[in-house]
Amino acid sequence: MRIGIVGYGKMGRDIFSLLFDKIREATFVVYDIAGNEEENTKEVNKTLEKSLKRKKLTNAEYELKKTNFKFTSDLNDFKLCNIIIEAIYEDMAAKKELFAKLEKIANPLCLFATNTSSLDIAEIFSDIEVKKRCMGIHFFYPVKLTGFVEFNILPETASIFIRDTSPIILGCGKTPITFSGQYHMYLNQILACMVSHAIRLTEELDVSPAELDKALSGIFSVAGPFEVLDSVSLGLMAGSPESFLIERNKALLSYGFEKMNGWLAQGCPKESGKFLDFAAENIPATGKSTDSAELSMIAMILNETVNASIESGMKNILADAIQDTLGLSKSPADYYKEFGAETIFAELDRLSSAYGCGTYVHKDKAAWDKILG
Numbered sequence: 001m002r003i004g005i006v007g008y009g010k011m012g013r014d015i016f017s018l019l020f021d022k023i024r025e026a027t028f029v030v031y032d033i034a035g036n037e038e039e040n041t042k043e044v045n046k047t048l049e050k051s052l053k054r055k056k057l058t059n060a061e062y063e064l065k066k067t068n069f070k071f072t073s074d075l076n077d078f079k080l081c082n083i084i085i086e087a088i089y090e091d092m093a094a095k096k097e098l099f100a101k102l103e104k105i106a107n108p109l110c111l112f113a114t115n116t117s118s119l120d121i122a123e124i125f126s127d128i129e130v131k132k133r134c135m136g137i138h139f140f141y142p143v144k145l146t147g148f149v150e151f152n153i154l155p156e157t158a159s160i161f162i163r164d165t166s167p168i169i170l171g172c173g174k175t176p177i178t179f180s181g182q183y184h185m186y187l188n189q190i191l192a193c194m195v196s197h198a199i200r201l202t203e204e205l206d207v208s209p210a211e212l213d214k215a216l217s218g219i220f221s222v223a224g225p226f227e228v229l230d231s232v233s234l235g236l237m238a239g240s241p242e243s244f245l246i247e248r249n250k251a252l253l254s255y256g257f258e259k260m261n262g263w264l265a266q267g268c269p270k271e272s273g274k275f276l277d278f279a280a281e282n283i284p285a286t287g288k289s290t291d292s293a294e295l296s297m298i299a300m301i302l303n304e305t306v307n308a309s310i311e312s313g314m315k316n317i318l319a320d321a322i323q324d325t326l327g328l329s330k331s332p333a334d335y336y337k338e339f340g341a342e343t344i345f346a347e348l349d350r351l352s353s354a355y356g357c358g359t360y361v362h363k364d365k366a367a368w369d370k371i372l373g
Contacts, residue, residue, distance in 0.1 A: 005167075006031040006084060011139065012088075014142060022060065028073070029070050037072060045265075082109070082111065095119065113135055117236070130157040137158070138187075148176075149175070151177065151183040175320075183308070189244045190326070192321060193256075195225050197300045210279065212225070223327060230275040251355075252358075274279075299339075304337055305371070
């Protein structure tokens with residue numbers, strides 16, 4: 001198995017690190033746009049030496065892995081790859097140009113995969129002649145802390161590529177979950193809904209992002225919504241919602257994106273690790289009550305879990321993936337039992353009446369019991 005990775009920024013570096021560490025029988029070709037082949041090679045070799053000293057690798061494994069990777073600035077080195085994962089910056093023209101070049105180089109049975117989290121996958125591959133070998137493979141950031149990887153497939157994607165790629169993901173200790181059509185990048189979409197609803201709550205309760213994150217710390221085991229926003233970066237989270245195709249969520253996402261772009265216009269840096277500092281200076285704490293925050297957030301998340309599970313035909317795996325992606329302390333089923341249908345439905349009805357967003361429109365109790373009961 002020869003795996004190519006194009007792009008060695010934050011995401012590409014993490015994807016390579018995960019695959020190189022876990023898939024020991026594979027060889028790797030990595031294209032760094034910045035052209036730091038020598039520096040990157042030294043860095044990986046230093047990591048291997050540390051692993052050998054700590055006895056995480058045997059001498060034989062160490063010697064093998066030293067020869068199992070290559071950094072390059074020549075796309076022709078991807079000619080013999082079985083799979084190429086694109087992880088460059090989120091720019092449609094750049095991704096299309098890259099795959100057009102790779103199509104002339106790679107062997108006909110090589111899978112083309114994009115790690116995009118926001119761009120239309122069908123458009124990325126629109127100029128590729130053999131679309132059966134094209135799909136999205138979306139790793140979440142940080143790569144090593146999330147348990148699921150999205151397979152975002154096209155109507156033309158051949159099942160053999162899904163079948164052959166699944167063991168790679170499973171071998172990394174991740175679970176692949178397959179989405180198609182309007183559900184492309186669904187886990188990213190519900191993450192964006194969580195952040196957008198959190199923004200709404202800060203305005204409704206008249207509290208700061210830090211105050212809301214603190215109020216929600218009991219339900220989010222890893223990071224609150226604004227800590228997630230800070231980690232991903234305002235620049236990425238504030239991108240266009242056009243690639244999120246589920247109609248019921250468009251109003252909520254548009255609201256969130258408008259607010260986030262407003263912060264960018266006010267001078268908040270777009271890079272990760274900058275938003276919370278900006279918020280501390282520009283959105284002061286008020287000390288007002290946040291008692292209703294947990295119920296409101298849980299109601300939104302559970303409603304989207306039920307609606308998506310019914311529409312997509314996925315039940316247990318989707319609920320598990322949502323819990324993992326959002327970092328919920330308990331399963332959606334546990335929260336349904338804890339808060340109760342009557343209380344949750346009352347909050348959803350209030351939100352729907354107040355804001356008119358389809359995200360808050362719920363199905364009847366029988367449907368909820370089927371998914372979460």
